[in-house]
Amino acid sequence: MYGFDGSESGELEEESDSEKGAAAPKPQQEVNAQTHFPIFYHMVPSEALQYMGIVQLLLYFRWKWVGLITSDDDSGEYFLKTLEPMLSQNGICSAFTERAVDKLHELNVDAFIHTYLTKIPAFVLSTSNAVVVYGETTTIYYLANVMWATKLILLMNPEYKLSAGKVWITTAQIDFSFTIFQKIFNIEMFHGAISFTIHSEELLGFRAFLQDIRPFESKGNGFITTFWEQTFDCIIQNSAEQENARGTCTGEESLETLPSPFFEMSMTGHSYSIYNAVYVVAHVLQTLSSGRSNHRAMEHGDRQDILNLFHTFLRKISFNNSAGDEIMFNDHGEVIAGFDITNLITFSNNSYIRVKVGKLDPRALHGEELTIQEDIIEWHPQLIQVGK
Numbered sequence: 001m002y003g004f005d006g007s008e009s010g011e012l013e014e015e016s017d018s019e020k021g022a023a024a025p026k027p028q029q030e031v032n033a034q035t036h037f038p039i040f041y042h043m044v045p046s047e048a049l050q051y052m053g054i055v056q057l058l059l060y061f062r063w064k065w066v067g068l069i070t071s072d073d074d075s076g077e078y079f080l081k082t083l084e085p086m087l088s089q090n091g092i093c094s095a096f097t098e099r100a101v102d103k104l105h106e107l108n109v110d111a112f113i114h115t116y117l118t119k120i121p122a123f124v125l126s127t128s129n130a131v132v133v134y135g136e137t138t139t140i141y142y143l144a145n146v147m148w149a150t151k152l153i154l155l156m157n158p159e160y161k162l163s164a165g166k167v168w169i170t171t172a173q174i175d176f177s178f179t180i181f182q183k184i185f186n187i188e189m190f191h192g193a194i195s196f197t198i199h200s201e202e203l204l205g206f207r208a209f210l211q212d213i214r215p216f217e218s219k220g221n222g223f224i225t226t227f228w229e230q231t232f233d234c235i236i237q238n239s240a241e242q243e244n245a246r247g248t249c250t251g252e253e254s255l256e257t258l259p260s261p262f263f264e265m266s267m268t269g270h271s272y273s274i275y276n277a278v279y280v281v282a283h284v285l286q287t288l289s290s291g292r293s294n295h296r297a298m299e300h301g302d303r304q305d306i307l308n309l310f311h312t313f314l315r316k317i318s319f320n321n322s323a324g325d326e327i328m329f330n331d332h333g334e335v336i337a338g339f340d341i342t343n344l345i346t347f348s349n350n351s352y353i354r355v356k357v358g359k360l361d362p363r364a365l366h367g368e369e370l371t372i373q374e375d376i377i378e379w380h381p382q383l384i385q386v387g388k
Contacts, residue, residue, distance in 0.1 A: 041314060042334045043273040043280070044198050045362070049369070050171060053196060053339060053360040054132060055086050056370040057169065061386060063130040065095050067123050067166075069143070071135030072099040079134045079171075095128035100135055100142035123166075124150055129383065132169045140174055140190075147189045165382030168193040172269065172339060176260075176352065187352055192380035193344040196360065198269025199337050201323035206267055216251045228253070231262060259351040266354075269340070276327050276335070284313045338362050341370075343377050 058066060068083070070076030076099060084094060123131055124146065133139060168190055170176075176190065215236055218224040225236055234249035255263055267275075288309065318328040330336050341358035358372040379386060 040333055041280075041329060043277045044172070044269075044335065045337045045339055045360075046330075046332075046334045049360060049362050050196055050339060051083055051086060053341075053370055054083065054169065054171075055090055055092070056360075057194070057341070057372075058087070058092055058130065058132075059090060060370065060372060061130070063128075063167075064092050065128045065130075066092060067095045067098070067126055067128045067131040069098045069100060069123060069131060069133045069135070069139065071139050072101065076100075076135060083132075095126050096123060098123055100139045128166070129386075130167045130169060132171075133174060134171045136173055137175050140170075140176060143168075144187075144189070165192070165380035165384075167379065167383065167386075170195045172196045172198050175268070175270070176344060187350050188346045188348070190344055190352075191346040192378055192383065194357075194377070195342045195344065195354070196339045197342050197354070198273055199325075199340050199359070200267050200269045200272035201325060202267055203272075203275065203323055207265055210255050210265055213255060214251050215249060231258060259349065260353065273335075276321060276325075279319075279321055280314070280317060280327060283317055283319055284310060287313050336362060338369075341372065345378050 058064075066087070068080065070079050080097065087094060133143070170193060172195075174195070176187070176193075176195075213224070215224050215228040228249060229235055232249060232253045234247050234253070236249045256265055315329060315333075318326065320326050325337075328336055339360040340356050341360065342354040343357045344352055345355055346352045355376065355378075357374075357377050358370065360370050362369065364371075
């Protein structure tokens with residue numbers, strides 16, 4: 001069966017019983033090379049392009065002494081195995097390598113402080129200006145917790161000397177989003193971060209759609225109910241007797257009033273990938289149903305014939321979406337798309353905006369894939385020297 005994989009990898013995948021319980025995934029090109037058709041159709045740009053972009057960004061600003069923070073899992077190990085040789089080949093040295101604690105939320109405050117006092121993370125004391133961060137949203141939680149604990153440590157141990165402000169360089173897998181439980185953290189610690197984000201465009205009507213969402217009009221959607229209650233710290237009552245209960249959701253709360261760390265009103269790269277995935281499938285199905293020979297194959301062909309026909313059209317698909325972006329795949333089943341380079345600008349009310357300051361374009365000439373508008377980048381106020 002075909003469907004969109006809602007994970008952050010953004011894949012259209014063919015799933016069979018034999019694939020369940022498989023080992024850790026192999027690199028995209030290696031897997032697809034073993035089959036006549038790609039098994040996975042990635043709706044996000046090639047990760048190899050992102051690795052190259054990280055190196056080009058570091059070279060552009062002449063950051064030759066950098067730290068690396070990764071998730072503590074197989075994905076993080078693969079990231080280090082791939083990136084570290086590329087850094088070495090370009091004269092970039094690794095100041096430290098830190099693995100984020102995976103289940104930090106399971107530690108109570110006392111346990112976390114004890115763990116932190118036992119081994120202060122290297123990035124807190126390192127003199128490197130730039131730190132590359134790879135992982136998922138939990139990695140940002142880890143950093144936020146560590147920075148929060150650092151303030152407590154400094155109060156108790158003023159002899160510790162911390163390095164000046166840093167430039168956090170985050171990969172597209174990371175999202176600067178905080179749940180309701182992270183309200184105590186100050187996102188200004190990440191001001192000036194440079195992020196590789198999946199390319200996105202604003203879609204006509206998307207913002208208005210978000211503005212019109214109301215929990216009482218979303219019957220059968222349990223996600224909206226749970227999200228609404230957690231986000232607005234209220235309860236959606238089901239009985240008339242409880243309508244006036246204290247803390248009851250009115251339904252007039254607006255997503256637009258939420259600070260950015262909790263909800264973004266703009267189209268994110270991951271959402272844009274899902275949007276494009278739906279239209280890819282719709283275009284293929286429309287093509288399959290439009291021709292007589294295709295229609296006969298769909299009606300009378302066996303499962304493998306139908307899958308082969310689906311693959312044939314999927315590999316050759318090319319169309320412009322409603323935002324004007326061309327959607328097509330390369331020979332490895334990866335969408336031909338680049339990354340946006342964004343700068344995180346934070347505000348005192350714990351909100352933020354992402355400003356596009358560059359792009360990583362796979363269609364550009366070799367060595368010219370990265371473009372940066374350096375003059376519009378805002379850096380962390382404690383950063384002594386940018387690098388160039």
